[in-house]
Amino acid sequence: MDKHSRVATHQQQRGAVSLLLAMILLGVFPLDVLLPSFPALASHFGQSPSDIALSISLFAVGIAFAQLLIGPLSDVIGRKGLLLAGMGVSLLGALGCVLSNDYTLFLFFRVMQALGCGCFVLSQALVQDLFEGNERDRLRILMVTATGIFISVSPLAGTFLQATLGWRGSFWVFIALTAVVLVKAWRLLDNSRPVQHGARLGFIQSYRRVLGSFEFVGYWLISAFAFACHFSFIVISPLIFMDQLQMAPYDFALVLLVYGGAYVAGGILASVLNRHISAGQQIFAGLSLILTSGLVMLYLAANHELSAAAVLIPMLICTAGTTLSRPASTSRAMGLFAEHAGTSASAGSTIIFICGGLISALISLSPAHLQATLGYCFVVLSGVALVLNCMIGRRVKSLQAGLRTQAGEG
Template identity: 55%
Template sequence: MTDPQNRLAARKPATVGLLLTLTLLGVFPIDVVLPSFPALSGHFERPSSDIALSVSLFAVGIALSQLLVGPLSDVMGRKNLLLIGITVSAVGATGCVLADGYWSFLLSRIVQALGCGFFVLSQALIQDLFTGQEQQRLRIFLVTCGGIFISVSPLAGTGLQSWMGWRGSFLVFIALAIGAFIGASRLLHHGAAGSQPRRLDFIAAYRKVCGDFRFMAYWLTSALAFSCHFSFIVISPLVLIDQLHLSPEAFSLALLGYGLAYIGGGAVATVLSHRIDPQAQIITGLGLILGAGLLMLGLTHSLGLSVTTLLVPMIVCTTGTTIARAAAHTQAMNRFPGQAGTSASAGSVLIFTVGGLTSAAISLTPLDLQLTLALCLVLLSLLGLALNALVRQHGKGLLAG
């Protein structure tokens, strides 16, 4: 590492604090707005499914911006691009506050998402500034904290909705973005790129990483696991508020219990990281997601729709998601440590594209939402298990060769 990187790595508490802030900014715009679905629906005179669609498009917007930011950061460094991303996300949030119609609101949400896509650089910074087990421990920690943020955000959103209306969450995001901008300006150095400056070639950069089967398989595994969580988040207001008629406060408390399951998942993932290899961790996580889907199918058939039949399986799913994603992230990022920005972008584009499209399909389906979600958990986990069976066969083939 260069001297600036050494100085930054030596200030680990501040570095981790910045990464935590970026993690918060990444999940806050999605989850904090959930209790405001009825208010947004009433204000813009659109059905709740249209508001849910804005969340799915938010994920797709993040994916699109990540296509550019990763390779750019490998050449230009992380700091300037991160500052640009924070600024764009704040501009988009400001547009949401000022929106006078659904389509202007939707456009501003996409702009906000394009800026939030730059927060993928936190994965590249982990790769740049930490080594070995530190990387996986930090990723487990951030996934766990992301779950805590998920659990607290809807409750915060309920309070902000009562205090300032639906615009409150966007105003708080702007304040957080300003704080992150100041922190990144002071903490990061212009030399915090993962490699020496070189000619920018997007096609060549992505061809190199995406041409690696194991790299793509690990990121797709993470995408499948993420889609299970993200799909639930998107449809949760449609089920808990519209169908079960929970108040915004009760809805927030229900998601609080779900989000806190990330703490348990993080603890289990930490223990497993010391006892079994990453491939076994991935299979364990996917197995839990599969079990969650089967459990939801059984509960749906026998007891019907309720908060319990929805949340209990999703808590099991959350544990599996935390375990699988942390291990898959580390395995993927270790494939091309010299191209951490491109690697992080390629993977995150895949994650948010799959998550956004899957959640949009579920939210717009005419079928029963709980049944559709249960089938989604089963299908995605089976796809992940089949994919990792191919990874093992591919590894054996390389050894035999």
Template identity: 60%
Template sequence: MTDPQNRLATRKPATVGLLLMLTLLGVFPIDVVLPSFPALSEHFQSPSSDIALSVSLFAVGIALSQLLIGPLSDVMGRKNLLLIGITVAAIGATGCVFADSYWTFLFFRVVQALGCGCFVLSQALIQDLFTGREQQRLRIFLVTCGGIFISVSPLAGTGLQSWMGWRGSFLVFIVLAMGVFASACLLLERSTAGSQPRRLNFIAAYRTVCADFSFMAYWLTSALAFSCHFSFIVISPLILIDQLHFSPEAFSLALLGYGLAYIGGGAVASVLSNRIDSQTQIITGLGLILSAGVLMLGLSSHLGLSVTTLLLPMIVCTAGTTIARAAAHTQAMNRFPERAGTSASAGSVLIFILGGLTSAAISLTPLDLQLTLALCLVLLSLLGLALNALVRHRYKGLLAD
């Protein structure tokens, strides 16, 4: 490590706090606005489908932004890109607050998304500033917290909508962004980057990391595990509100309970990280997701749709997701430590795309949603297990050669 990195690593509580806030801001702007759809639709005199479009474009904006930010941070340094990104995101959120028309709101929502792409640098910062088991423990912690943040965001959005109206979530985002900006200025050194300065070449950077089979396999494993969790979050209103007739408040509390299960999953992952290797952790996590899918199939066929038959298997899935993703992240990021920014961006875009496509396919299916979700858990976990079996086979082949 360089001297700046050592100085930062000695301030671990503050460093971890910064990484935690980056994780929060990476998921907060998407789910927290969902309870405000009716209010946004009324304010801008636009149908709900138009408001939903703003969420879709937000996702596209983040994905496009991350493709640029990763390689740029390997050249310019993490701090520069992070501060620029936070500023752009805050400007976008401010524009949303003062928007007087739907198209103005949509424009600034995309601006906010482009800035939010910088939060992918949390993975690169872990790679830069920590080593060995510390990296995996931090990734377990952040994956756990990320799942909790996603799950409790609708509850936070409900509260903010009741208290401050639809502008509440954007105002809170601006305040949080200002706090993260100040923390980054104090904690990060200008020289914080994953490599020595090099000529910027986006195509060459992505070709280098994406040509590595193991790198792509581990990130795809993380994407498959994340898709199981994300798909449930996306279709949960369709099941809990539309089919089980939950009130918005009861729905938010149900997701809060599900989010708390991430704490248990994180605890299990922390124990396993000290006792078994990363590859075994990945297999264990995927095995739990597979068990959750089979359990959901069995419960739904015998007991029908209920909160128990839905949430109990998903709690098991949560543990598997946390274990598999943290281990897969570490394995993937360790492939190219000198290109941590590019590596993090490539993986995050893959996770985002696969999660979005999977959740969209489930929500649009004409089949029973719970049955489709259960089959999704089984299929994605089997794909992950097959992929990692191929990684092990190729590794043994290389050793034999």
């Protein structure tokens, strides 16, 4: 596939940016915005809050299963059809949730919505298809920044929707947004995506190829560990701010809004550094900041009483590190198998999903020492990621030296 068939025109790229940001919003919207509606859902269906939490777990499982299939399939039949079909399924699932009065039926439609939302994993593949070089790096910085902002403001949006429209409000907004984005994707994207020679591998063979690369897995693990630091904080933040610090839900939502503002600042910093230092240096700098945030968190936990400032200060440092390291490591990983961008995106998203879920679950097992546990988590994860980055760098240098030696002998 030549450059002109692979890289979008400037006008397409401008439309693609808004489409990708909308896909990111729809990817986090069904999970985080619904959290403030748990009591209302429990009352409506006559279930306990823990039973309602099952809908979140099933939603996560549905997305994980769907994205494993969608990525490799998109490498063969193209992105547009799968994206449109996925959004259509998620829209119908959300509509079914709104109309449900039986909890079992609600769970069925919730899983249906999740299976459709698996199509949003194609955002990384579309970046690989439509952009190149520094444009990809800048867009991935924007996407990481947007993800953090959307997740951070979701509780406040969910509180507002619950107060004005009830628990169905988040579903109605999701349906409206999905319908708009579906039309936008239909008009913007090409009907098909040419497949490069060698891309038509079988499902298992495609995953075997990408996951057999140490560099590919290593870069995605670096991205996953950086994401896990952010995701773990989001998951346990209600326990810290609402349970331990006794904040009201509205005050808690405002705290997360401040945290979202830190993502904007981190994104600006990452955009500036992206023009002056290499991707490897960005990864190292970002992970070093996460390590520093963990050490600051541990110091504050040992020497000061628990407070909002004692948690937010190190988290702001961590946020800067996340917005630096994740886009750079993701770009490095996605660039290794450009002809299998869908499979690469699905494999990487699954790695991130598993790491974020497991690590946040482990942290929540020590509710009495959440601040210190979070600090230790940052130190360990960033330390392991720094070692991985160093190992990848050495392997790349060794390979380059071997190629130079072969060229000299030839």
